[in-house]
Amino acid sequence: xxxxxxxxxxxxxxxxxxxxxxxxxxxxxxxxxxxxxxxxxxxxxxxxxxxxxxxxxxxxxxxxxxxxxxxxxxxxxxxxxxxxxxxxxxxxxxxxxxxxxxxxxxxxxxxxxxxxxxxxxxxxxxxxxxxxxxxxxxxxxxxxxxxxxxxxxxxxxxxxxxxxxxxxxxxxxxxxxxxxxxxxxxxxxxxxxxxxxxxxxxxxxxxxxxxxxxxxxxxxxxxxxxxxxxxxxxxxxxxxxxxxxxxxxxxxxxxxxxxxxxxxxxxxxxxxxxxxxxxxxxxxxxxxxxxxxxxxxxxxxxxxxxxxxxxxxxxxxxxxxxxxxxxxxxxxxxxxxxxxxxxxxxxxxxxxxxxxxxxxxxxxxxxxxxxxxxxxxxxxxxxxxxxxxxxxxxxxxxxxxxxxxxxxxxxxxxxxxxxxxxxxxxxxxxxxxxxxxxxxxxxxxxx
Ligand code: SF4
Numbered sequence: 392x393x394x395x396x397x398x399x400x401x402x403x404x405x406x407x408x409x410x411x412x413x414x415x416x417x418x419x420x421x422x423x424x425x426x427x428x429x430x431x432x433x434x435x436x437x438x439x440x441x442x443x444x445x446x447x448x449x450x451x452x453x454x455x456x457x458x459x460x461x462x463x464x465x466x467x468x469x470x471x472x473x474x475x476x477x478x479x480x481x482x483x484x485x486x487x488x489x490x491x492x493x494x495x496x497x498x499x500x501x502x503x504x505x506x507x508x509x510x511x512x513x514x515x516x517x518x519x520x521x522x523x524x525x526x527x528x529x530x531x532x533x534x535x536x537x538x539x540x541x542x543x544x545x546x547x548x549x550x551x552x553x554x555x556x557x558x559x560x561x562x563x564x565x566x567x568x569x570x571x572x573x574x575x576x577x578x579x580x581x582x583x584x585x586x587x588x589x590x591x592x593x594x595x596x597x598x599x600x601x602x603x604x605x606x607x608x609x610x611x612x613x614x615x616x617x618x619x620x621x622x623x624x625x626x627x628x629x630x631x632x633x634x635x636x637x638x639x640x641x642x643x644x645x646x647x648x649x650x651x652x653x654x655x656x657x658x659x660x661x662x663x664x665x666x667x668x669x670x671x672x673x674x675x676x677x678x679x680x681x682x683x684x685x686x687x688x689x690x691x692x693x694x695x696x697x698x699x700x701x702x703x704x705x706x707x708x709x710x711x712x713x714x715x716x717x718x719x720x721x722x723x724x725x726x727x728x729x730x731x732x733x734x735x736x737x738x739x740x741x742x743x744x745x746x747x748x749x750x751x752x753x754x755x756x757x758x759x760x761x762x763x764x765x766x767x768x769x770x771x772x773x774x775x776x777x778x779x780x781x782x783x784x785x786x787x788x789x790x791x792x793x794x795x796x797x798x799x800x801x802x803x804x805x806x807x808x809x810x811x812x813x814x815x816x817x818x819x820x821x822x823x824x825x826x827x828x829x830x831x832x833x834x835x836x837x838x
Contacts, residue, residue, distance in 0.1 A: 392431045392521070395452060395482075396421065396459045399469035400438030403793065404830030406465060410439040411571040412584045412634055416488075416513070417461060418557050423514035426555045428521065435561050444469040448476050455482045459517065462488040464604075464769050464791060465832050471502065471790070478504035485520065487513045489604055493770035494789040495533035499540045501789055507534040510542075511606065514549045548608070551586055552616045559583075559628050574827050575759070578686060579662060583630035585621060587612055587650060592642025593668050593706055600693075601703045602731055604771035605638070611646040614653040622655060632686070633663045640680075641671035647679045654683075662686040664727075670707035672715035681722065687759065688719055693731045695748030696741040702734050704773075709748065720756040727759055728752060729831070730821050733766040733800065733814045735777075738807040742817045753824045760829045763821030765814045767832050768796045777804070793832070 398414040400406060408414060414437055421433045438447045451458065451473070458477035462470045467490050474484045486498060487509040495508040509516045509531050516531040526534045530546025564581075571582050590609035591599075599605070624630055640647060664687035665680070672680075680688070694700050695709045719726055730745055749761055768775050770791070778800055779785050785796075801811040808814060815833070822828050 392428075392457075393452065393455045394424075394431060394433045394457045394459065394521075395436060395450070395455045395477075396433060396461070397436045397447065397450075397470075397473050398438055398461045399444060399447060399466040399473055400441060401463070401465040401832065402468050403465060404833045406439050406463075407831070408437070408439050408584075409829065409831075410437075411567055411574060412582065412636075413437055413562050413567060414461060415584045415586065415636060417459075418559075418561065419554055420459070420514050420517050421561060422555050422557045423549065424518045424521065425558070427518055431521075433561070437563070438466065438469060440563055440566050444472055448473055451477050451480060451482075453480045455480070457485060457521065458482045459485050459487060459513075462486050462490040464490045464767070464793060467790060474502065475504050478506075483507075485509060485517075487517070489606070489769075489771060490789075492606065493604070496540050496542060497787055497789045499533060499535060507532055509533075511545055512548050514554070515546060550610050551589055552613045556620065556623055559624065564628065575687075579632035581628070581630045582632045582634050582664075583621075583624055583628070584634050584636060585617075585624075586636050587617060587640060587665075588637040588643070588646065591638035591668075593639060593670075597706050598704055599773060600705060601734060601774045602766050602769065602772050604769040604775070606771065611643055614646070614649045617650070618653055618655055618658065621661070622658060625658065625661065631661065633661060635663055635665045638666055639668040639671060640665045641667045641676040644671075644676060644679065647676070647683070651679060651682045660684070664689065666691075668707070669712040669715040670705075672718060674718065677718050677722065680724075685724065687725045687727060689727045689729070690716065690719070691729050691731075692745075692748070692752075693729070694734060694737075694741065695745045699734045699737060699741050699745075702736060703731070709744075713748075713751075716752055716756060723757065725757040725759045726752075727762070728825070729760075729762040729764070730818070731764055731766045732818050732821075733797065733805055733808075733811075735774075735804040736807075737805045737814070739813070742808075742814070746817055746820055749821045749824050758825050760827050761821055761823075761825035762829045762831055763818035764831050765797050765811070765818050765833055766800070767793060768800050774800070774804075 396417045441447045460470045491508045492510040519529040532543045588611040590607045595609040662684040666689040798811040
């Protein structure tokens with residue numbers, strides 16, 4: 392049996408992987424399924440590596456039995472184009488990902504060419520989909536039973552430690568390496584995407600940020616297994632740098648300490664880039680990060696106004712973040728900063744405060760990327776639910792115009808900002824402060 396998995400490119404700005412890192416979820420699903428089904432062929436196609444969606448559609452093969460598509464709110468129009476074409480080829484089409492998780496039943500109602508949707512995590516559900524004749528037994532599946540749309544119950548999630556070794560030969564590795572080098576020429580040249588943990592310690596304790604739609608639960612890996620897994624990948628593919636996609640490594644200092652002490656000698660020079668909640672960074676946490684050989688820190692600042700930060704549920708303050716950034720800068724570690732503009736009650740004054748903060752940080756730090764984004768109102772996030780209260784029909788629209796959503800959000804929740812374009816102007820000014828311009832999920836800037 393032949394299976395193709397697609398991660399379509401975003402329709403606006405750049406995607407989360409930004410053509411330098413691969414879609415790890417698809418690689419995980421492939422490894423899990425192939426561990427049980429040895430006689431299947433699976434390909435992974437990452438749209439971020441292709442200039443447009445038509446080029447990706449050309450990768451569809453008429454002999455493919457099942458086409459899986461990973462959907463985000465940013466790539467969804469492209470996902471639909473792929474699905475239509477795949478279905479007309481005679482393939483079964485199954486959607487997964489955060490957008491499909493939110494809109495599963497609506498997708499099946501509105502899109503006859505999509506056969507089923509997997510909500511939540513996909514590894515076990517996809518294996519069951521391929522092997523169970525009775526679809527009512529497949530966990531996390533939304534499917535058509537005659538004219539009815541059924542939603543099966545949520546099954547047990549597979550932890551990162553239950554995954555077998557990943558098959559990196561399925562990826563166009565050289566393309567990722569080449570693209571990474573263009574942005575980070577002074578970094579090790581063979582980055583590897585991995586996860587030391589899944590989920591966000593801040594979200595686990597205090598709930599999501601107002602714009603966050605991620606649903607994974609918190610799980611820190613068995614450190615021995617993590618290093619075994621990494622050693623094998625380094626040995627087989629020559630990776631020399633780890634991009635850790637876990638949401639905040641410093642959110643569990645005990646784990647971080649264990650991770651460092653379990654590190655094998657053979658990997659002592661392997662460096663990392665990590666996400667960190669700046670409120671977790673103090674001297675102790677920083678010493679651990681240095682021991683791990685962290686080469687870059689992804690720091691989500693979002694706003695420099697404490698009231699806006701409170702509304703975002705960031706659980707930190709401008710002062711705390713500035714202190715953490717000073718510590719990072721003193722140690723000459725480059726940072727990737729991000730700012731989210733347009734929280735409830737945002738005004739020109741709060742935008743000015745955030746812009747000034749971003750400029751101050753530029754003065755004291757090695758800012759590789761200063762990513763200013765107008766807030767995306769993502770399905771599943773608390774702010775999306777706030778918008779749904781005013782526009783209930785959004786619940787039934789799987790195809791969203793994200794710019795329109797930002798415009799109506801600004802009109803209703805940021806009444807002092809009379810024109811959404813003002814938010815884009817600030818995002819542009821902040822974006823230009825970094826060495827490299829990154830337009831995550833929006834399109835105003837020209838490269
Ligand atoms: S946006 Fe980041 S810090 Fe906030 S809840 Fe989501 S993962 Fe955690």
